[in-house]
Structures are given as C-alpha cells and as structure tokens.
Amino acid sequence: MFWDPTMVLLIPAILLSLYAQYKISSAYNHYSKIRAQSGLTGAQAARALLNSRGLYDVNVEAIRGNLSDHYDPRTRVISLSEDVYYGNSLASVAVAAHETGHALQHSSGYVPLQLRSSFVPAANFGSGAGPLLILVGLFMPSFGWLLQLGILFFSLAVLFQLITLPVEFNASHRALGLLQEGRLLGSDEVRGARSVLNAAALTYVAAALAAVLQLARFIIIAQGRRDD
Template sequence: MGGAYLIGILVMIVSFYVQWRLKRKFEEYSQVGLSNGMSGKEIAETMLRESGIYDVRVLSVEGKLTDHYNPQDKTVNLSPDVFYGRSVAAAAVASHECGHAVQHATAYKWLQFRSQMVPFLSVASQYMQWVILGGILLINTTPIPLAIGVALFALTTLFSFITLPVEYDASNRALAWIKNNRIVNEREYVMSADALKWAARTYLVAAIGSLATLLYYVSILMGRRD
C-alpha cells in the first residue's frame, strides 16, 4: 500500500501545481485586451447564434473560475471576469463553455454518456466514503462493504476519465471557432490555446488522482502489503 500512498502524494503535488499555473495563466491573460473589444458575453452569444443554437441563455454567476455549461436548464454560466471581461482569457473561457452547448445540441456521445451518469453518482457520492470507511473497519470480518465501496468509487473514476474527451473536445471546438471567425488574432489565439491547455490539465490530473485512490482501495481489498 506504500506505493499507492506515494503515488497519491505525488498526484496531489502535481494537482496543486497545475491549479496554481491555471490561476496564474488566467490572471495573466485577463490583462491582455482582446483586439476586437468583444466581451465574454458577446462572444458566447455570437458563437451560440452562429452554431444555430437559440435556446441557450448566457448568464453571469458569482465567483472566480466558476464558469460552466448546465445541460439541464441550457445555460452558459460565466463568472463576472469572463461575462464582462474583454480579454483573451474571457474569450477562451466563454467559447469553451459554448463548446459544451454545441456538444449538447449535436448529441456528442461522450457528453450524453457523462450526463447519464450524473444522477446516479450524485446520490452515490453522498454515501460512498462512509461505505468505504465502514468497509475498511470491517475488512477482517467481511470484504463485502468495502467491495461495494470500491465499485462505487470505480464509477466515479470512470466518470472522471469520461470527462476528459468532453473537455478536450469543447476546447478544440472553441479554438477552431474563435480562429475561423477571427475573434482573436494569431497572438491571442496562442494565448487562448495555452489557457485552455492548462484548464484541461486540471481534469487530467483529477482523473489520474482518482485512479491512484481507486488502486489504493483495491490494494486494501485484495489484502496486499508492501
């Protein structure tokens, strides 16, 4: 189990680094004004309209880096810095979230699969850690509770890996659109791609971290000792 523990620590360190880099990149590119002067809200509404999507609203939500697309109520939710911002960072984030709206409108299979898992995982996540804790305490009596907990955690790990193609595809759609429609110039495009690259890495590290944790629980279940 020592090996799995060390991997978990390493993943945690990398995760902190990636989160720090993402924050720094967003702050840096938030200071670079967009040459066309459009706000994140205007970019989002333009991308939706030119993608033939007219039933998705663009809203402002509180917080920093809280931007997301909600497929349930069909809203692109942008943080104030992105919604009102007229920067390279705002353009990258706004177009990325609209990339998810385009995925939804075109029935992108990975987004559909991910959305189908959400209701079950929302319920399972409330009890999963308690099941795993109870399973560890009862491991010498019966392996069944821990086995159930590991199975539930395996589904969350699968969910984190399914998220990867969803996020990378949304970024690819965003970058292609802002480039083809000349929302950004060449210099701004490079910055936008860099910002979205670091954003995607947060999901990659999260998936790897979830896998490392899963392997740790599996090693306990299988009774392995280093």
C-alpha cells in the same frame, strides 16, 4: 481518507494537481490582463459564437464565483462567472468560447457529453457513499463485504472523471476552431487562448489521475485484507 503505506500512490496526483493549479492561475491571471482586440466581453463572444451556429435558444447568464463557468444541458444555459461575463480579456473570451463548445456538443449529440450527463447522479453517489462504505468495511471486519461494495460505487466516480476528459478536450478544440473561424481573435491572440484552455484541461487530467490512483489504493487495501 486515512493514512497507510498505500498513500504514496497518491503523490504523483498531488504533485500534478499542485502544478495544474499553478498553471491555470498563472495563465488566467496573465491573460485576464490582456484586452482582446475585438473588445468583446465573454458574454458577447459567447452570444456571437452561438448565433453563428444558430443556437439562439441557448442563454448566456452571469453567476458569482471565480472560474465557476459551466454549461447546463438541462436548461441550455451557459453560466459565466462575472469576471468572464463582463470582462473583455483574452482569458474571458477563451473561457466563454470553451463553454460555447459544450453547447455545441449538446446540440450535435456528442456521445461523451451525453454519457457524462447520464453519469452525474451515479458519480455523485459513488464519490460520497463509496469511501464511507470502504471505511466501514475496513474497521468492521464482519462487514467486509461493504469494502467491496464501496469500491464498486467509487468506481462510478472514477469512470465519470475519465469520461470528462474527452468532453473537456473536445470543447476546447471546438472553442479554438470557433474563435479562428469567426475571427473573434487574431492568430497571436489564439495562442494566448490556447494557453488558458490547455492549463484548464490539465486540472481535469489531474483530477482523473487522482481518482484512478485512489481507486487503485482501495483495491490494494482490499486485496491485503483478503490475504490476511
């Protein structure tokens, strides 16, 4: 947001983010070239896994974008990027199974998913308004209380990132269990799927670390202003 000595706090998060991006790109590119022995596309795998759990009312749709896959609890729709939807690679099946895991979380009333969904508006507001208020509070000392308010708002965005971690890890755990139970992938293929999902999970860890360290930085800056 702006430079000062506390920026060094963000270095671990930056390094982890770069490593996470490398890992997901490497894993996805590698396993997207390996065809699943079942021949199922990502869309077909998601549909088969949903049907095996009686979730016939959850739709699977194709969307544009690269790794833009997600599940929307409001519409009960699994949206898969075109490469995943139409692709029959190990990466496509793994990603589709992960999003199916989110649908299963929703169906079973998984509390962290419900909590994350309820936090979306507050997190979006906090990530936008928080840094802006902090900036105003720093450069306009007479409005220093805005600095504290901005930190409070930004904390909501940080909390959202932390809640996201168990949601994503649990979805991947469910995905691997579904793939093994449904025998959509062989044991060797499951290892490949796990590599893709673990790499994807690392990006969420990096995002959470970045948010926590940024919050710590803001708090240190605010403390320094009070001591001046």
